[in-house]
Amino acid sequence: MFIFYAKLLFSSHFLCLILQQSINMKILVCMSVVPDTTTKITFTDNNTKFNTAGVQFIINPYDELSLTKALEITEKSGGSVTVATVGLADADAVIRKALAIGANDAIRINANPSDGQFVAEQLAAIAQQGAYDMVLTGRESIDYNGGQVCGLLGALLNWPSVNVCTKMDVIDGKAHFERDIDGGRETIEAVLPVVASAQKDLCEPRIPNMKGIMAARTKPLTVVEPIAVDGFGQYNSFENPIAKQAVKLFDAQNAAQLIDALKNEAKVI
Amino acid sequence: MTGIYAENSEGIFKKSVLEAASYASQISTDGVTAICIGSPNDGEADKLAKYGVTKLIIVEGLTAFDAQNYSKAMAAHLAGIKTLVIANTYEGKALAPRVAVLMNASLATNVVALPDTSNGFVVKRGVFSGKGFAHVQLSRENKIVAITPNSIELKENQVSIVVEKTAVSETGNLTKITASNKAAGKIPLTEAEIVVSAGRGMKGPENWGMVEELAGLLGAATACSKPVSDMDWRPHSEHVGQTGITIKPNLYIAIGISGAIQHLAGVSSSKVIVVINKDPEAPFFKAADYGIVGDAFEVLPQLIAAAKAAQN
Numbered sequence: 001m002f003i004f005y006a007k008l009l010f011s012s013h014f015l016c017l018i019l020q021q022s023i024n025m026k027i028l029v030c031m032s033v034v035p036d037t038t039t040k041i042t043f044t045d046n047n048t049k050f051n052t053a054g055v056q057f058i059i060n061p062y063d064e065l066s067l068t069k070a071l072e073i074t075e076k077s078g079g080s081v082t083v084a085t086v087g088l089a090d091a092d093a094v095i096r097k098a099l100a101i102g103a104n105d106a107i108r109i110n111a112n113p114s115d116g117q118f119v120a121e122q123l124a125a126i127a128q129q130g131a132y133d134m135v136l137t138g139r140e141s142i143d144y145n146g147g148q149v150c151g152l153l154g155a156l157l158n159w160p161s162v163n164v165c166t167k168m169d170v171i172d173g174k175a176h177f178e179r180d181i182d183g184g185r186e187t188i189e190a191v192l193p194v195v196a197s198a199q200k201d202l203c204e205p206r207i208p209n210m211k212g213i214m215a216a217r218t219k220p221l222t223v224v225e226p227i228a229v230d231g232f233g234q235y236n237s238f239e240n241p242i243a244k245q246a247v248k249l250f251d252a253q254n255a256a257q258l259i260d261a262l263k264n265e266a267k268v269i
Numbered sequence: 270m271t272g273i274y275a276e277n278s279e280g281i282f283k284k285s286v287l288e289a290a291s292y293a294s295q296i297s298t299d300g301v302t303a304i305c306i307g308s309p310n311d312g313e314a315d316k317l318a319k320y321g322v323t324k325l326i327i328v329e330g331l332t333a334f335d336a337q338n339y340s341k342a343m344a345a346h347l348a349g350i351k352t353l354v355i356a357n358t359y360e361g362k363a364l365a366p367r368v369a370v371l372m373n374a375s376l377a378t379n380v381v382a383l384p385d386t387s388n389g390f391v392v393k394r395g396v397f398s399g400k401g402f403a404h405v406q407l408s409r410e411n412k413i414v415a416i417t418p419n420s421i422e423l424k425e426n427q428v429s430i431v432v433e434k435t436a437v438s439e440t441g442n443l444t445k446i447t448a449s450n451k452a453a454g455k456i457p458l459t460e461a462e463i464v465v466s467a468g469r470g471m472k473g474p475e476n477w478g479m480v481e482e483l484a485g486l487l488g489a490a491t492a493c494s495k496p497v498s499d500m501d502w503r504p505h506s507e508h509v510g511q512t513g514i515t516i517k518p519n520l521y522i523a524i525g526i527s528g529a530i531q532h533l534a535g536v537s538s539s540k541v542i543v544v545i546n547k548d549p550e551a552p553f554f555k556a557a558d559y560g561i562v563g564d565a566f567e568v569l570p571q572l573i574a575a576a577k578a579a580q581n
């Protein structure tokens with residue numbers, strides 16, 4: 001009996017060494033589901049709604065990065081990665097893709113993700129229940145481009161928030177980041193728990209393989225109902241940018257005329 | 270009362286702060302209060318007064334930027350401020366959401382125009398990466414409007430300004446900046462009024478001398494397409510587009526860039542777009558105001574010569 005316990009102790013200790021300090025990071029990756037980047041954006045119902053007809057939906061590209069980074073961190077330190085999405089049932093197919101890439105489980109908050117403030121309140125509630133060490137978001141959602149959720153979560157949870165990160169790592173229980181600042185980059189360390197947002201360059205996004213796709217079918221995807229939140233406002237209407245006039249072409253042999261037009265006609269130089 | 274965040278860039282209030290001031294003074298009936306964290310240089314307060322700021326609160330004592338500490342320091346001076354205008358710089362984007370929670374405000378980012386107040390408070394904001402705009406009604410009593418640089422025209426409104434100084438003590442920082450690397454002397458892309466950008470059509474990094482020379486002559490920042498930064502021909506900080514930086518300069522010159530939809534997403538709001546491409550079918554021409562169908566290696570030297578001539 002004694003020997004058995006000793007063995008168990010020894011082997012779990014051994015495992016710890018393999019997993020480098022084994023701090024077992026619990027990471028929540030907030031993922032939005034957005035139109036494919038090549039989508040032609042149009043509006044319906046008298047320009048009050050985004051026209052989803054024929055649109056293919058994907059994982060928000062920045063969230064693909066934070067998901068990949070979360071997997072890299074937990075593979076090193078031990079722990080688990082949970083994906084959380086505020087969305088309706090049609091988001092499930094995309095959530096399964098995140099599970100196929102490697103997330104352990106997923107939570108869908110069953111609501112229309114109407115705006116960043118509503119979304120952040122929902123995600124904050126999930127983050128609070130789960131005792132996460134790190135909550136990751138993307139720099140922005142490429143649909144409504146709020147770029148709000150990271151900071152909102154930081155304030156709602158009263159955690160530090162570090163946005164537009166081009167590097168992330170956890171060493172000795174501390175988070176290390178590199179992030180974009182106006183006109184450059186800086187490195188920054190933060191105590192856990194922390195919220196951080198992914199900027200391009202963070203990593204190469206992983207794509208699902210066959211094994212991952214098979215495994216994703218049986219991974220848990222829990223659906224929860226939203227909490228009540230104070231309204232922030234509403235989207236009244238949408239419009240497309242005004243179409244450009246036909247381009248004015250100059251002869252390659254007379255490039256100087258272009259400089260003249262920019263100076264005297266467009267008056268921009 | 271309307272407020273602005275006067276971001277302090279090494280003691281200077283940049284154009285984006287003056288745009289926020291112009292915005293605030295046009296929607297306010299009882300003055301504009303600016304909050305600055307750090308110590309602005311002498312004379313900077315006068316710059317704000319020129320654009321309608323009646324009071325500047327300088328908060329000293331915080332040494333390094335930390336979104337949590339900064340937002341708390343700001344929130345302590347927001348009494349009476351119902352609408353707060355913040356420029357959408359990286360620092361502004363880090364702060365605006367945190368302050369929104371602290372002041373229980375409706376938050377709108379990427380705002381590109383003055384609000385319509387005929388029926389409530391409706392802002393126009395960019396959505397779908399430059400492929401659309403939304404008109405959003407902000408319903409909470411407190412509001413934060415984060416404006417896109419270069420979208421709000423500067424409007425002078427000379428007033429007299431009162432300057433107040435206070436200090437907070439820096440305690441319990443949960444983040445620590447360990448190194449900072451700013452490209453000294455270079456115009457940050459997001460603030461540049463003219464941007465000269467080049468793509469895979471330039472063939473290799475050794476050919477960027479011409480691009481930089483033209484940019485230098487025009488007082489422009491340089492940018493590039495995604496594959497160019499992916500191949501390390503140019504630094505990643507120059508990559509514009511859907512997954513790069515979104516810019517809105519007065520003039521965007523695209524050389525040897527095809528004009529893929531993801532590239533356009535980051536630049537299509539530029540006021541004037543010039544495209545130089547040897548392929549007349551390049552999609553970028555559809556988004557351009559001016560263009561030259563031709564080989565960049567022939568066109569660029571001519572443009573450089575013409576830009577030099579125009580300077581004299």
Ligand SMILES: Cc1cc2nc3c(=O)[nH]c(=O)nc-3n(C[C@H](O)[C@H](O)[C@H](O)COP(=O)(O)OP(=O)(O)OC[C@H]3O[C@@H](n4cnc5c(N)ncnc54)[C@H](O)[C@@H]3O)c2cc1C
Nearest residue numbers: 468469470494495510511512513525526527531532547565
């Ligand atoms: C999810 C996703 C996100 C993306 N995000 C971005 C992004 O943020 N930014 C971005 O830029 N791209 C992005 N892309 C890539 C984008 O789809 C294009 O592949 C890219 O913009 C092409 O870059 P380019 O125009 O430099 O190169 P190319 O498409 O190879 O075009 C080169 C152009 O140069 C012209 N040319 C060649 N030689 C000459 C010459 N001697 N003189 C003049 N013209 C010449 C050619 O006619 C051609 O039009 C993204 C793609 C995906 C899938």
Ligand SMILES: Nc1ncnc2c1ncn2[C@@H]1O[C@H](COP(=O)(O)O)[C@@H](O)[C@H]1O
Nearest residue numbers: 031086113137138140141146147148149
């Ligand atoms: N509906 C959503 N569900 C889960 N996470 C979201 C949702 N919308 C936005 N996010 C997260 O917040 C980030 C920034 O989004 P936004 O502030 O909306 O631009 C995204 O990259 C996601 O990580």
